Each structure stands twice: as structure tokens, then as C-alpha cells.
Amino acid sequence: xxxxxxxxxxxxxxxxxxxxxxxxxxxxxxxxxxxxxxxxxxxxxxxxxxxxxxxxxxxxxxxxxxxxxxxxxxxxxxxxxxxxxxxxxxxxxxxxxxxxxxxxxxxxxxxxxxxxxxxxxxxxxxxxxxxxxxxxxxxxxxxxxxxxxxxxxxxxxxxxxxxxxxxxxxxxxxxxxxxxxxxxxxxxxxxx
Numbered sequence: 001x002x003x004x005x006x007x008x009x010x011x012x013x014x015x016x017x018x019x020x021x022x023x024x025x026x027x028x029x030x031x032x033x034x035x036x037x038x039x040x041x042x043x044x045x046x047x048x049x050x051x052x053x054x055x056x057x058x059x060x061x062x063x064x065x066x067x068x069x070x071x072x073x074x075x076x077x078x079x080x081x082x083x084x085x086x087x088x089x090x091x092x093x094x095x096x097x098x099x100x101x102x103x104x105x106x107x108x109x110x111x112x113x114x115x116x117x118x119x120x121x122x123x124x125x126x127x128x129x130x131x132x133x134x135x136x137x138x139x140x141x142x143x144x145x146x147x148x149x150x151x152x153x154x155x156x157x158x159x160x161x162x163x164x165x166x167x168x169x170x171x172x173x174x175x176x177x178x179x180x181x182x183x184x185x186x187x188x189x190x191x192x
Contacts, residue, residue, distance in 0.1 A: 022058060038152060056150045056152070070121050071127050071132075074128025078129045082129055099129065111140050155167060
């Protein structure tokens with residue numbers, strides 16, 4: 001089912017209103033949709049490299065707005081909508097334990113989920129459910145999603161089709177390693 005959804009999403013890159021479709025996918029991916037906007041963004045930038053920055057901006061803005069929708073789901077609809085989404089991603093069992101410490105480290109959680117392959121929607125919903133400060137949530141989302149989508153756009157703009165495989169297969173790993181080093185560095189500075 002996910003593969004068919006992925007293939008269907010990929011075909012939307014050729015749609016006459018592809019930027020609107022990209023915005024819609026970016027929005028719903030941040031709250032409930034399992035396919036990341038990169039699936040649309042990459043072929044769109046490869047087809048029109050001169051629009052790379054515009055495409056990254058649209059993806060970022062729509063993703064942050066979708067994150068706010070996910071936050072609202074967590075805050076207002078946790079029992080009816082939020083919990084089933086977390087159950088779908090297998091994250092519901094960890095919620096109670098996680099919620100206790102979440103707000104102290106919430107900005108980091110949003111930053112990490114925003115740039116790594118971790119499902120961003122889980123963090124948006126948890127942020128709303130635990131009442132993470134909305135300004136902190138929005139600022140962290142803008143930084144994380146902007147970083148992720150503008151780096152992808154910059155790589156595609158600069159290197160074109162040859163970088164596509166790296167982005168699709170290894171960029172998530174690179175982001176994850178970078179975040180691990182960053183968090184590890186902060187921990188070393190803080191505790192040493």
C-alpha cells in the first residue's frame with residue numbers, strides 16, 4: 001500500500017498545478033501523511049532547477065503550517081485523532097514516559113525530527129499534546145524544515161541528477177549523523 005501511495009505521489013510532480021500539490025503534500029505530511037514531500041520536490045527541482053529556491057520555500061512554509069496542524073491535533077484532538085496516528089506509527093506506548101521529559105527538550109526534538117527521517121508528524125502531535133511552547137515549536141520547525149528542504153534544493157541545483165541517488169538513499173543518514181554529533185558535542189560541552 002505504501003509503495004502504491006509513493007508511486008502515486010511521484011506522478012503528481014508532473015501535474016499542471018504541481019506547486020500546489022507539493023504544498024498540500026508538505027502540509028499533510030507534517031501531520032498525518034506517510035510520504036515525505038521530497039518525493040515531489042526532487043523531480044520538480046530536477047525538471048526546473050531555476051525554481052529550486054521557490055520550491056524549497058513553498059515546501060518549508062507548507063510543512064511548518066502542516067506542523068501547526070499536527071500541533072493542533074495533539075492539543076485539541078489527541079484522543080480522537082492524535083492517539084490513532086501515534087498508534088499507526090507505533091509510538092503510542094512511549095508517549096506517557098516521553099511526555100514527562102518532552103517539554104524540557106522539545107525544541108531539540110522538533111529540530112531532530114525536522115531534519116532526520118524520523119516521522120515529523122509524531123513530534124508535531126506530541127508537541128501539541130504535551131503543550132510545548134508554541135513560539136519554540138514554530139521557530140524550531142522553521143529552522144529544521146528550512147534546513148532540510150533548502151539543503152536538498154541546493155544540492156540538486158548545484159549538482160543536478162547525479163546527486164539524486166545520494167539524496168534519496170543517504171541524506172537522511174547524513175542528517176542523522178550530523179544531529180548525533182551536534183547533540184553529542186553539546187552534551188560534552190555541558191557535562192565536561
